Amino acid sequence: MSQHLAAEINSVLSALILLSAFGLLVQRRIYGLLHIFAWQGVFLSISTAVVGYSAGLHHLYISAILTLALKVFALPYILYVLIHKLKIKKEVEDVVNVPTTMLIGIALVIFSYHLTAPIRELSTLVTRSTLAVALATVMLGLLMMITRKKAVTQIIGFLALENGLFFAATSATYGMPLVVELGVALDILIAAFIFGIFFFQIRTTFDSLDLKEMEKLKEED
């Protein structure tokens, strides 16, 4: 595979990752969110493998497989089981102000491109233009966490944000050292168990997974 082709493929994949980030932002159904999240993982994994192939770096295959296992199978499965057990699959969330959210999202993408412009010039990698997309994915994940009011959707936003970070690691550099990537993956896995426990704790203490209930702790005026 030529460098040029690898760069082309990666651009397409980064566009798909960005698209799925926008999809997460406005998807109302919980299973729909899970599907988009899993697809984002697929794109991420392929992109990592392509970078690994074109650069001849074998440790990137490991992280591609890791991404595939964790982001495409394990995490969506854990979430699926939780949603099933907590019987919230029918719940549909009101996403207020889709156009405004989209516009803010677009502004964030432009901001990311602007922010990473000086760095992009420095990179010699085939993936050099994708750092902005990675940062944008992080920002969109943040935006999703701000706009959503359900525990499950916030967590999906958080995981999408992590996807953005992972993408940054492969697009800005040829992946972080393996020790670090394994550690990060372990942390995410632990986090998955913790939010699983959390969902049950929130459900039993508040009778709902709606975070609107959780606004008691604040400074009194």
Next chain:
Amino acid sequence: MKAFWMPQSGMGEMTLIVLLVASLVAAVILAFVGDRKIAPAINILGSAATFVASVFLALEVYTGGPMITASGYFFVDAFNVYLSVLTAFVSMTTAIFSRRYMRREREKGKVGRAGMRFYHAMFQLFIFAMLLALLTNNVGILWISMELATLSTVLLVSLYRTPPAVEAAWKYFILCGVGIAQALFGTVLLYFAAERVFGAGSAALLWTNLSQSADKLEPTVLSLAFVFFMVGYGTKVGLVPLHNWLPDAHSEGPTPISAVLSGLLLNVALYALVRCKVLVDGATGSHKAGYIMMVFGTVSILVAAFTILRQKDVKRMFAYSSIEHMGIATFAFGLGGPVATFGALLHMLVHSLTKSSIFFTVGYASQMHSTQDMASIRGLIRGNPFVGWGLMAGVMAIVGMPPFGVFTSEFLILTAAMKDAPVFAVFFLVGLAIAFAGLFRKVIPMVFGPAPDYQVKIRAAHTPVLVHMVIILILGLYLPVFLSDWFHAASKLLVK
């Protein structure tokens, strides 16, 4: 450039391994032991073993100089070794404190069997995560262990399962998770810059390598990376406006956890931030990162001081006081220069000891009155003179009254600020004065006056509070030579 550490092997490496493994082993044992009578004893023993190992490690570093072991993965110098000893020490005294405290909470039915098992195991895992963060040489592993430190304490904050506790823990989980994700982005950017100098691989994330050739790193990338480090680790330090999780987590979690969160975790996060700042300063050759830290620090001091005035919950109030003090230390590190850095290092030490001691006494006070509401806590000295005077002494120390150690460190920082940044010094002083007034106004009615009839007598463990207060008093009167040597060595490392 010649390496500034001595490659060491043998004893040093062994001590390091024992230090790290002790808490991990204790965590595993405690997970199996569960809610038995022996569990608190194992908890204390594990922390004590960690503390002894940390002292040995400190002795080796003191005599043999900084060392780098395990093929570069661990690096011990004056800066992190003193924080490791501090971490191990406070975790030990907290374990002693928590034995009776948690037993009473258990008797009251606030925690169940599973909760106690979880509490002990996670306490040790938390200590392990912090020690790993302190001792690792790899900036990536530093991030991983910071995240692990968050994850291990999240479910401890929600241990009581009350609605506010669950809400506080969720906030802590989400805000710190998002915050620390930003720090990972910073780490990726740092690696991106370092890879061009060192080539791909772990070598490009080793702090010792990075700090040696920091001037070769691309300044634009590092400036951007610092913004992410600042937001990321700054969230964990509890700097305003990223502090929202902190008062909730401190007030709703069990008191021993408040003590270690305030006394240790904030320090470790600040340590991570300072390590990153050194690299950024080296790369950019400017004082930009320092200014950012000074602004964040000053804003934290002021906002926390004003918020202290409005508090009703005693643990919440002291949580804001922690934000204030972390602001002071961040400000001082940002100021730079040998005097301010020396002051900041001392401040981290004395704040940690004072604040954990305060939380111990506050824990007793709230158990005596079955509430954390300051309006209902009255007449502590009548009810339990030790708790009353302990709290009073702790508060006198924390507001910076001589002869306690906090006075010394704040005085040093203020002197440096007057000289280098007089405008900031004004805000700094105003913040200190407001916090002083606010804390005294709230604490004096709690300590003095007649005891209310709903107050119950409890047996307090004297050792933790007493030991902490004596050390703070000694540090205020006289700084031991080994400590000032350490701080000098550490400030040389941090001030280029």
